[in-house]
Amino acid sequence: MLKYQKIAYEIKKYIEDNDLQQGHKLPVLEKLMKQFSASKSTLSNALDLLENKGDIYQVRGSGIFVRRHKRKEYINLLSNQGFKKDLENLKITSKVLELEVRKPTNEVAQSLNIGLQDNVYYVKRIRYINGETLCLEESYYNKSIITYLNKEIVNDSIFNYINEGLGLKVGFSDLYIHVDTLTEKEAEYLGLSEGSPKFYVETIFHLTNGNPFDFSKITYNYKHAHFFVQENLGN
Amino acid sequence: MLKYQKIAYEIKKYIEDNDLQQGHKLPVLEKLMKQFSASKSTLSNALDLLENKGDIYQVRGSGIFVRRHKRKEYINLLSNQGFKKDLENLKITSKVLELEVRKPTNEVAQSLNIGLQDNVYYVKRIRYINGETLCLEESYYNKSIITYLNKEIVNDSIFNYINEGLGLKVGFSDLYIHVDTLTEKEAEYLGLSEGSPKFYVETIFHLTNGNPFDFSKITYNYKHAHFFVQENLGN
Numbered sequence: 001m002l003k004y005q006k007i008a009y010e011i012k013k014y015i016e017d018n019d020l021q022q023g024h025k026l027p028v029l030e031k032l033m034k035q036f037s038a039s040k041s042t043l044s045n046a047l048d049l050l051e052n053k054g055d056i057y058q059v060r061g062s063g064i065f066v067r068r069h070k071r072k073e074y075i076n077l078l079s080n081q082g083f084k085k086d087l088e089n090l091k092i093t094s095k096v097l098e099l100e101v102r103k104p105t106n107e108v109a110q111s112l113n114i115g116l117q118d119n120v121y122y123v124k125r126i127r128y129i130n131g132e133t134l135c136l137e138e139s140y141y142n143k144s145i146i147t148y149l150n151k152e153i154v155n156d157s158i159f160n161y162i163n164e165g166l167g168l169k170v171g172f173s174d175l176y177i178h179v180d181t182l183t184e185k186e187a188e189y190l191g192l193s194e195g196s197p198k199f200y201v202e203t204i205f206h207l208t209n210g211n212p213f214d215f216s217k218i219t220y221n222y223k224h225a226h227f228f229v230q231e232n233l234g235n
Numbered sequence: 236m237l238k239y240q241k242i243a244y245e246i247k248k249y250i251e252d253n254d255l256q257q258g259h260k261l262p263v264l265e266k267l268m269k270q271f272s273a274s275k276s277t278l279s280n281a282l283d284l285l286e287n288k289g290d291i292y293q294v295r296g297s298g299i300f301v302r303r304h305k306r307k308e309y310i311n312l313l314s315n316q317g318f319k320k321d322l323e324n325l326k327i328t329s330k331v332l333e334l335e336v337r338k339p340t341n342e343v344a345q346s347l348n349i350g351l352q353d354n355v356y357y358v359k360r361i362r363y364i365n366g367e368t369l370c371l372e373e374s375y376y377n378k379s380i381i382t383y384l385n386k387e388i389v390n391d392s393i394f395n396y397i398n399e400g401l402g403l404k405v406g407f408s409d410l411y412i413h414v415d416t417l418t419e420k421e422a423e424y425l426g427l428s429e430g431s432p433k434f435y436v437e438t439i440f441h442l443t444n445g446n447p448f449d450f451s452k453i454t455y456n457y458k459h460a461h462f463f464v465q466e467n468l469g470n
Contacts, residue, residue: 023445052287052467057407059444067445069409077412078466172292174304175464177312179414179434179457197432197457199414205468209294210258210302222414222432229410229464231313232287233440 004045007036011046012055015066024066026056032064054230069228077175077227091130096154098124101143108140111204111215119143123154126189134224136189139216146213162213171208177201182219190221199225239280242271246281247290250301259301261291267299289465304463312410312462326365331389333359336378343375346439346450354378358389361424369459371424374451381448397448406443412436417454425456434460 001009011026027035033043047064050056057067104112104120112120121141127134139158141149146162153161162168178200187194198219205214236244246261262270268278282299285291292302339347339355347355356376362369374393376384381397388396397403413435422429433454440449 054407057441057443057445062444065445067407069411071411074411078464079468170468172289172302172468173466175312175462175466176304176306176309177460177462177464179432179455179460181432197414197416199434206292208292209297210292210300220414225412225414227410227412229313229412231408231410233314233405233407 003038004042004049007032007038007043007046008049008053010036011050012053015055015068020066020068022066022068022070026064026066028063052232054232067230069230071228074226074228077229092134093128093131094155095126095128096123096151097126098122099149099151099154104140108215112140112142112212114142114144121146121149123149123158125154129224132224133190133221135218135220136186137216137218139214142211142213145207145211168213169208171206171210173203173205175201175203186219190219192221192223197222238273239277239284242267242273242278242281243284243288245271246285247288250290250303255301255303257301257303257305261299261301263298287467289467302465304465306463309461309463312464326363327369328363328366329390330361330363331358331386332361333357334384334386334389339375343450347375347377347447349377349379356381356384358384358393360389364459367459368425368456370453370455371421372451372453374449377446377448380442380446403448404443406441406445408438408440410436410438421454425454427456427458432457 011032014020026032029040029043029047032038033040036043038046047056047058051058054067056064058064100122101119102122103116104114104118106116108120109116109118114120121143123137123139123141125137127137145168146166149158153165159170162170180198180200181195182190182192182198184194186198187196199222200220201218203214203216203218204212205216206212246267249255261267264275264278264282267273268275271278273281282291282293286293289302291299293299335357336354337357338351339349339353341351343355344351344353349355356378358372358374358376360372362372380403381401384393388400394405397405415433415435417425417427417429417431417433419429421433422431434457436453436455438449438451438453439447440451441447
């Protein structure tokens, strides 16, 4: 972690630990520079990062303020592989239904930018929130990047393993969102009736070098699919 | 527009005009600095802005690359008051059903951080995409900030008017997303059957100074509610 990232993390932690509400004014830049023994540019980078993540807003000539939405029990739609972070008091568990190496379909090959003769890890899981079905997840990992997976890993956080176990850096993702109705099979997995609404998200995750490594399809239980997004419209 | 914003705009335009695809390598920093007669820090700001908006990705020691998803006819879930930008070849029109000044409900007052005795503009519109119903939109504007609206304005882009007409700067927004089924009334507006799935988004828009000015509730026709989000996971 670079110094500005560490400072951003400390400020975010301070906001959460003290349960500061939206609009709460943070100390002025000079004071923060002193407190973190950091240069103006390092601190500006930290604040810009926090602003981009939706944790603060900066008003020129006025100060730095906490940004924090009021609704609890919403899942962050973005970076939602990091469930735990946003659902600290909600328990997420997984049940692995399938884990195998296979050949990609056309759609998967195209999404992962690989050939039909290449190998992918296919992972099918049901995820639970406080014991109730949250979603059915099917993911396809490019095996030449994600070289190894086993049941224990996919039972837990795959992204933690990718970061820490494989030492890979996740860079960016493209999400495609649809709403539709559940098929009989999907309904069965989620414990809902066929024809119920579904929130369906396909995501292509890329490493920082631009290579796509994970194509995932998630079908959410609409009863628990409450998401928030904190957006910056400036610039 | 500041110089770095203008440069970012020019680069984005260059990508679109030349229909550059994801992974296309852009000129190196030094070349761009020369081309735009800009300092390294100005150009870095422009590139960071483009990276945050999901238009490029930068790989340390390797270069600057185009980021561009492949699926057409998807609406950008974020900054979607700017429909036109993302749907250049799709025609968005509106029909205004109601426009009036009223007192806020508890929910609206709380979302806009105003009192129950304050006034809001209530706007109800149906929006169409290529002539088909896209969504039913109900918006509540804090009248002490959005001091004037009329039918002609709300028939067109309200956000253009807020920016250019009123000279206000939109800063950030909080989105809350649900999936549910359409009520009889909603179904009627959208031309769908009662009980069809709905994609429902509540958004609180804030000015750059942190004041909320617009609370909007949008019910999308699931048949046209195809959204994309380009996310950065780095940092």
